[in-house]
Amino acid sequence: MALDNPTTQAAVTTADKVFEQMLHAIVDGTIKSGSKISEPELAKNYQISRSTLREALNRLEKCHLIERKANVGSRVVECSIAGLLEIYVVREALEGMACRQAAINMTEDEIIEMKAMLKQHASAKALRDGIAYYQEEGDLDFHYKVILGSHNQQLINILCGQLYHLVRMYRCQFGMNSPRATKAFDEHSRIIEAIADRDGELAEMLMRRHIAASRKNIENKIAQQQ
Amino acid sequence: MALDNPTTQAAVTTADKVFEQMLHAIVDGTIKSGSKISEPELAKNYQISRSTLREALNRLEKCHLIERKANVGSRVVECSIAGLLEIYVVREALEGMACRQAAINMTEDEIIEMKAMLKQHASAKALRDGIAYYQEEGDLDFHYKVILGSHNQQLINILCGQLYHLVRMYRCQFGMNSPRATKAFDEHSRIIEAIADRDGELAEMLMRRHIAASRKNIENKIAQQQ
DNA sequence: AATCGATAAATTGTCGACATTTATTCAGTA
DNA sequence: TACTGAATAAATGTCGACAATTTATCGATT
Numbered sequence: 001m002a003l004d005n006p007t008t009q010a011a012v013t014t015a016d017k018v019f020e021q022m023l024h025a026i027v028d029g030t031i032k033s034g035s036k037i038s039e040p041e042l043a044k045n046y047q048i049s050r051s052t053l054r055e056a057l058n059r060l061e062k063c064h065l066i067e068r069k070a071n072v073g074s075r076v077v078e079c080s081i082a083g084l085l086e087i088y089v090v091r092e093a094l095e096g097m098a099c100r101q102a103a104i105n106m107t108e109d110e111i112i113e114m115k116a117m118l119k120q121h122a123s124a125k126a127l128r129d130g131i132a133y134y135q136e137e138g139d140l141d142f143h144y145k146v147i148l149g150s151h152n153q154q155l156i157n158i159l160c161g162q163l164y165h166l167v168r169m170y171r172c173q174f175g176m177n178s179p180r181a182t183k184a185f186d187e188h189s190r191i192i193e194a195i196a197d198r199d200g201e202l203a204e205m206l207m208r209r210h211i212a213a214s215r216k217n218i219e220n221k222i223a224q225q226q
Numbered sequence: 227m228a229l230d231n232p233t234t235q236a237a238v239t240t241a242d243k244v245f246e247q248m249l250h251a252i253v254d255g256t257i258k259s260g261s262k263i264s265e266p267e268l269a270k271n272y273q274i275s276r277s278t279l280r281e282a283l284n285r286l287e288k289c290h291l292i293e294r295k296a297n298v299g300s301r302v303v304e305c306s307i308a309g310l311l312e313i314y315v316v317r318e319a320l321e322g323m324a325c326r327q328a329a330i331n332m333t334e335d336e337i338i339e340m341k342a343m344l345k346q347h348a349s350a351k352a353l354r355d356g357i358a359y360y361q362e363e364g365d366l367d368f369h370y371k372v373i374l375g376s377h378n379q380q381l382i383n384i385l386c387g388q389l390y391h392l393v394r395m396y397r398c399q400f401g402m403n404s405p406r407a408t409k410a411f412d413e414h415s416r417i418i419e420a421i422a423d424r425d426g427e428l429a430e431m432l433m434r435r436h437i438a439a440s441r442k443n444i445e446n447k448i449a450q451q452q
Numbered sequence: 453a454a455t456c457g458a459t460a461a462a463t464t465g466t467c468g469a470c471a472t473t474t475a476t477t478c479a480g481t482a
Numbered sequence: 483t484a485c486t487g488a489a490t491a492a493a494t495g496t497c498g499a500c501a502a503t504t505t506a507t508c509g510a511t512t
Contacts, residue, residue, distance in 0.1 A: 012296045013495065049497045051277065058284040070238045071464060071503050086380045089323060097319035154312045158384060275467045297473050297494060
């Protein structure tokens, strides 16, 4: 659970471990976004050889967290409003489709599990008057489960394997604890209903609106700050 | 133009060149899908060190053309009907959205260029009575241009950077020269119209239907073969 | 003083060797 | 004969050093 990502398997090699450490550091901003990466320096810091470090860098590049130029080096990806909005556009398309596929392909057991999860979120929400907790963990859990429920390996790879690290990075660095907790919860409920009804078209539409609402919420926030 | 991919930049390092060679070999089946990759053997074949080869393998992995297991090795991705259909689902979602964004973000010049391209395809089609040529190059050109027209770097990366190599691989190995040439051409025309009208909603819908039709065409072909 | 060019320093790319893990072989036993 | 398990072979992971390229430094010239 080092990555809070249901598709990640245990890190066995040292490059794996360094990858996870760097992933964490980049997501929470310890390694600043936009900064250049010095291979000799980092290799010394983590006490590994440059080969091993480069192996870790390659995995970070796969997640689109760093960018490499030949004979020049690597930089941590830059966090920008435009970049964040781009990701939301992709998520709207992909998670919308994932939701449609989930309505088609989810097993009854998976649906029961999702309903149970939502019930648990509801009680947690009632207890804590739902703010931070639900927003962070619960929201991710929900989206992960829907994506996995699509039973489409390509969708799962792209969303859980690469995009979601970027999403978490933006959430951390821009401090997104938006006041959409209650609204989001209701939207999640309706989405699960549509999936349980095996109504793929509605499920996709609701998921797209759910993500679009998130995006507009951010756009408003940005507009306010300016 | 080694990769027929508008987003690829010149290969400067030897790892780049080996990557391109292997990419070609995997796409056209010289390196068989599902086969195991022996690092020592390939390194000898290409006359490079294992480090350099591994660098090339990492890029292939980024394109989802090979899969690696820790301490076990790499295998070329397996071509299956299910896998092909999965890709079409992802393309329907992503290219649909790309088309919507293209309707919003394309410049007038880009639209003019697209119309010119289509006109050229039309004459080529008339001349050769449209079979192979349009299907292969023309279709890819069209889809590439729409994707680039979205002006969304994430969409461009995912579609042109990774998914399209897989698409080309399947086209090569399954021998897809489907008889949809004329129909596809008409669909392309209507999509460009929608983009020119800045009608994002229609553009997305038409692109989704266009790709879904391709998918159904394949499903039918498969069903016939059995 | 600013710009250009050459030299020097540092960084990335590549290599071959060693360490560690996995796969194979083959002898021994039930 | 079939199966287990230890020894062997092979493959992957990691390391440190060298080569090639880029960046920084510094002196010369306009």
